[in-house]
Amino acid sequence: MSTCRPFAAAFIFALALVPAAAIAADTPGLGKPISEADVKAWDVTVLPSGANLPPGHGTPAEGAKLYVDKGCVACHGEGGKGGTSNVLVGRPSLVDGGIAANKTIANFWAWPTTVFDYMRRAMPWPAPRTLSDDEVYALCAYLFAINNLIGENDVMNAQTLPNVKMPNHDNFIVKFPDRI
Amino acid sequence: MSGTLPAPTIMKAERRCKTPIRQEEKTMGKRKRNNAAPPLEPVAGNGLLHRRALLGSGIVFAGALSTGAALTRASAEPLKDAEWSLAPGEVTPVLQKPSRFEANVVRTLSNPKGEPRTQHARAPLQMLDGTITPNPLHFTILHSGIPDIDPEQHRLVIHGMVRQPLEYTVDALLRYPMVTRKHFVECGGNSAPLFSPQPIQATVQALHGLVSCAEWTGVLLSTLLDEAGVDPKASWIVAEGADALLVSRSVPLKKAYDDAMLAFYQNGERLMPGNGYPVRLLLPGYEGNMDTKFLRRIKVVDQPAMTYYESRNYSPLLPDGKAYKFYFVQEVKSFITRPSFGYRLKGPGFYEISGIAYSGSGRIEKVLVSADGGKSWGEAAVEGPVSPKAFTRFTMPWRWDGQPVILTSRAWDDSDAVQPLRADFVAARGEAKTVPNVLGFPNQHYNSLTSWGIDSNGEVKHVYV
Numbered sequence: 001m002s003t004c005r006p007f008a009a010a011f012i013f014a015l016a017l018v019p020a021a022a023i024a025a026d027t028p029g030l031g032k033p034i035s036e037a038d039v040k041a042w043d044v045t046v047l048p049s050g051a052n053l054p055p056g057h058g059t060p061a062e063g064a065k066l067y068v069d070k071g072c073v074a075c076h077g078e079g080g081k082g083g084t085s086n087v088l089v090g091r092p093s094l095v096d097g098g099i100a101a102n103k104t105i106a107n108f109w110a111w112p113t114t115v116f117d118y119m120r121r122a123m124p125w126p127a128p129r130t131l132s133d134d135e136v137y138a139l140c141a142y143l144f145a146i147n148n149l150i151g152e153n154d155v156m157n158a159q160t161l162p163n164v165k166m167p168n169h170d171n172f173i174v175k176f177p178d179r180i
Numbered sequence: 181m182s183g184t185l186p187a188p189t190i191m192k193a194e195r196r197c198k199t200p201i202r203q204e205e206k207t208m209g210k211r212k213r214n215n216a217a218p219p220l221e222p223v224a225g226n227g228l229l230h231r232r233a234l235l236g237s238g239i240v241f242a243g244a245l246s247t248g249a250a251l252t253r254a255s256a257e258p259l260k261d262a263e264w265s266l267a268p269g270e271v272t273p274v275l276q277k278p279s280r281f282e283a284n285v286v287r288t289l290s291n292p293k294g295e296p297r298t299q300h301a302r303a304p305l306q307m308l309d310g311t312i313t314p315n316p317l318h319f320t321i322l323h324s325g326i327p328d329i330d331p332e333q334h335r336l337v338i339h340g341m342v343r344q345p346l347e348y349t350v351d352a353l354l355r356y357p358m359v360t361r362k363h364f365v366e367c368g369g370n371s372a373p374l375f376s377p378q379p380i381q382a383t384v385q386a387l388h389g390l391v392s393c394a395e396w397t398g399v400l401l402s403t404l405l406d407e408a409g410v411d412p413k414a415s416w417i418v419a420e421g422a423d424a425l426l427v428s429r430s431v432p433l434k435k436a437y438d439d440a441m442l443a444f445y446q447n448g449e450r451l452m453p454g455n456g457y458p459v460r461l462l463l464p465g466y467e468g469n470m471d472t473k474f475l476r477r478i479k480v481v482d483q484p485a486m487t488y489y490e491s492r493n494y495s496p497l498l499p500d501g502k503a504y505k506f507y508f509v510q511e512v513k514s515f516i517t518r519p520s521f522g523y524r525l526k527g528p529g530f531y532e533i534s535g536i537a538y539s540g541s542g543r544i545e546k547v548l549v550s551a552d553g554g555k556s557w558g559e560a561a562v563e564g565p566v567s568p569k570a571f572t573r574f575t576m577p578w579r580w581d582g583q584p585v586i587l588t589s590r591a592w593d594d595s596d597a598v599q600p601l602r603a604d605f606v607a608a609r610g611e612a613k614t615v616p617n618v619l620g621f622p623n624q625h626y627n628s629l630t631s632w633g634i635d636s637n638g639e640v641k642h643v644y645v
Contacts, residue, residue, distance in 0.1 A: 027403050028356055031338070031346030039339045044426065045418050045479050048486050075296065084297065094501035099375065100612040100622035103492050108503070111486045118488035122425040125296045125324070129426075172495065172505040179508060180415075180432045 044129075046117040050162030053116065056133035057157040060150070063142025066135055071124055080146055085125075089146045091167065106147035110172055112164035116140050137161070220577065223558035226551035226585045228533075229577035231561035287317055288385055290619050298323045300619070301454070302389025305536065306517045311362070311563070311571035313392035315447050320454035321367055321390065324424040327474055331458040334422065336442075340480035343409025350458050354444060356399040361441070361464065362570040364538045366391035366510045368467030368494045371626040376615045379642040383522045386618050387630065387642070388515055393538070393571035396462050397445035401478075402437045410480055418479045418487070419461050419472035429470045430484035431463060435508075439464050442475065465540030465569040466508045467494055467625075496624040499610035507625050510540035512599050514547055514574070514591035515630040525638030528582035533560075537572045539593035544572040546592050551578060553586035553631065553645040554601070560589070568594075580634075586645055588631040602628045602644055 036043075046052050067073060067080075080088030091106040101107075105115060120136045122128050131139070141156040149164050150156070156164075174180065220229045278285060285307045290300035303319040313319075331350040339345035367390035373380045374387065383389075405417075410433070417436050420428040431440070443462040444450060451457040456473030463470050469489050484490065484506070495503045514537035519525060537544045543566045548557040560574035574589065592598045600608070605628035612622040633643035 027407050028352075029407060030352035030355055031348045031404070031407055034337060034339070034345050034347040036339060036345055039337055039345060039477075042337065042420075042477055043339070043479065045420070045428065045481075045485050047481060047483055049483060084295070094497060094503075095499075098613045099497045099499060099610040100614075100616060101497060103497070108495075109491055110505075111491065114486050114488060114491045117428075117485065121428065122324075122488070125425075128324075128424050171502045173498075173502055175504040175507040176509055179434065180506060 044117070044121045046113045046120075048111045048113050048162070050113060050158060053113070053158035053161060054133040055158065056137050057155050058134050058136070058138025058141050059155055060138075060141045060145035060152050062134075062138035063140070063145075066131075066139050067142055070131065070135070070139075071126075072139070075125065080143065088143055091147065094168075094171075104147075105143060106149060106167060108168050110166055110169045112140070112144065112149075112161055112166060115143060116161060220579065224550060224552070224556040226583070227579040227581055228549060228551045228556075228558040229579060231559060231576060285317070287319065288389065294325060299325070300390065302385050303392045304385045305389060305391075306384035306520045306522065308517075309534065309573070311393055311536075311573050312447060313394060313571075315394070315449065315452050315455075318392040318394060318446070318452065318455055319365075319367070319390050320452075321468070322423070322454060323427055326453045327423050328453070329422060329458055329474055334458050334474075334476065336459065336476055336478070338404055338408040338478045338480070340418075340478075341411035341414040341482060342405075342480050343411070346404070346408050348404070350444075353399055353442065353459065356403060358397050358444075359400060359441060360395060360397040360445075361439075362393065362395045362567045363462065363464040364391055364393040364510075364540075364569065364571050365462070365468045365471055366538075366540075368469055368507065368510070368624045369621040370510075371513070371630075372621045372623060373616065373618050374626045374628065374630065375610075375612045375622040377611050377613070378615055379644050380615065380618050381521060381642050382618050384515060384517050384520045384630075387521075390468070391510075391538070394446045395448065396441065396443040397448075398441040398443035398459075398462065401440040401442055401461070404442070404478075405436060405480070408480070414480045414482055416481050416484050418481055418485045419470075419475060420477040420479070421456075421472045421474040422476040423474050427469075427472065427489065428485065428487045429472055430481075430487060430490055431461075431466075431470060432506075433480075435463055435466065465510055465542075467510055469494055470508070493621075494624055496609070504625075510538075511625070511627040512539035512541065512544070512591050512593040512597045513537070513627040514544075514589045514599060516549070516587055516589050516632060519587070519634065519640050520632055521640050521642050523640045525580060525634060525640075527638065528580050531578050531580055533576040533578050533587060535560075535574050535589050537562075537574055537589070537591040538570060539591070539595070539597065540569055541593050541595040541597055543568045543594045544574075544591055545594045547572075547574040548590050549574070549576040550588050550590075551585045553643075554588060554629075557590070582636060584633065584635050586631050586633045586643060588629050588645060590629055600628050604628075 075083050075085035076088050077083035094101045137156045144150040145152050223230050285304050287301040299322045301320045303317050334350050336348045370390035371388050415433050416430050418430050420426050441462045443460050459475050461472040461475050495505045497503050516535040518534045537547045547560040549560045550557045560576045563573045566572050590599045616622040631643050631645045633641045
């Protein structure tokens with residue numbers, strides 16, 4: 001242990017030189033302060049409340065065209081009927097389908113914001129984050145409209161999108177409430 | 181979900197064994213075990229033996245005596261040097277690879293051509309032993325390929341409901357005090373083929389290969405959250421990776437401050453790229469999808485983001501059409517890896533049953549093994565020290581008489597949780613209506629029993645009991 005003492009002494013000496021804030025937290029304090037403005041380009045998290053939805057808007061008709069133009073149809077099939085990737089349209093019964101039932105936007109997803117958040121961060125699969133915010137709103141509008149969750153002329157934007165009623169919203173049970 | 185064990189069938193193996201030995205010592209005045217050893221004592225039906233039997237010395241293998249032909253050569257030949265003993269061997273490589281005779285010990289891939297969908301690599305658990313999964317064999321699931329991240333350029337940002345948003349380089353994070361902890365990581369969908377209404381004939385690798393265990397070294401997340409200064413009104417964090425999909429999961433702040441860590445090392449070396457290089461989140465005991473790889477951003481928030489994966493894939497459906505959300509915990513589970521599907525026993529005689537047990541709620545407390553499909557149980561030997569939320573290896577000596585048997589295991593953890601019996605599990609969670617593809621995910625979070633039926637030819641089949 002004696003070999004450690006000079007090092008420990010040096011460490012204590014070093015502590016005297018670091019800023020008071022770092023000592024108070026008792027941590028190395030090697031993070032560089034950054035402003036929320038500088039994080040913004042990365043901050044694509046949209047909360048169920050609608051917090052952090054960007055400006056912009058889109059309609060089902062615009063989305064229908066984008067669905068073809070942006071290649072969504074290649075994986076999700078014509079009209080969202082499914083292909084190599086998930087089915088996006090329809091509301092099959094979760095009871096009839098059993099525990100392996102296909103989970104769709106209309107029969108399962110609890111929050112409309114999940115659709116926006118995931119599409120903006122991850123789609124189209126080969127080139128994620130190449131859609132503009134308007135395009136994401138339009139494609140969301142299209143998906144909600146073909147699932148009869150909104151009218152065919154309804155506009156999706158930061159105010160309207162979080163208010164789309166999802167049919168399965170109330171059918172979730174928190175598994176371990178004490179862990180939240 | 182808890183189950184109770186049919187009490188009369190448990191053999192108190194230790195007491196039954198120790199008592200006669202003590203009596204013998206008293207009457208004879210000295211230890212005579214080497215000369216007059218008791219035969220291996222059965223502790224449960226179909227030849228399960230006392231778990232301590234093999235740890236002592238001088239115990240006679242009654243089974244070996246009666247079936248000696250299976251364990252000895254019929255006629256020994258004179259020994260001679262093999263080719264490799266007659267000349268110097270290969271040059272030492274910088275990075276070791278397993279013997280070419282172990283070339284079949286590899287992961288199995290669900291999407292080897294990298295088509296535009298998720299890629300799963302399952303660990304060959306039935307061919308491994310111990311409690312650590314070697315890094316090249318650790319299971320991985322990648323939703324959009326493996327990003328080729330330059331650690332010099334990688335950044336981690338903590339922001340949102342904090343006093344001061346902070347940006348960290350990997351170099352800076354590597355200067356923080358580190359902890360080293362052994363933990364399993366398991367996909368929430370591991371073991372999903374057992375939701376099939378009929379047992380799917382497949383190896384442990386195919387059925388349970390989306391779990392692995394490693395020694396992880398990294399920085400406690402709480403250290404960094406304290407540096408940023410979390411707003412008391414915050415309740416969740418949202419973690420995000422730097423992969424193409426920016427895979428993202430919400431984590432309760434409670435877990436973030438409990439034992440969450442940012443892992444940089446895996447079994448002593450830096451993370452494998454597929455395991456999240458240069459840094460991943462590790463939430464011991466929670467479903468693997470939450471252990472965000474390539475971690476680049478943590479946003480502190482006051483509500484879960486309900487991201488795609490937590491909203492859809494990892495919200496398991498129930499038979500009544502409702503679904504669980506925030507399942508998180510990988511509950512207590514065990515399965516026998518040897519023998520298992522794909523093995524063929526070479527005849528009656530002695531075998532060691534070996535398997536893996538683990539729980540996302542704590543330490544494995546005990547594992548019982550049955551060779552008669554659950555009618556009687558004996559307590560398996562558990563290798564120590566037993567770490568919480570980590571693989572625990574259990575073994576059970578067994579003398580097979582050549583008749584059909586059904587091997588199964590059942591584990592308890594120190595939170596008093598027990599692996600549910602299949603009937604109870606299916607009643608609560610349901611099963612698929614049709615037999616699914618073995619690579620499919622009919623549901624998530626299966627932790628009931630796995631059973632292996634062995635016929636008189638020694639062939640091992642997957643069965644339900």
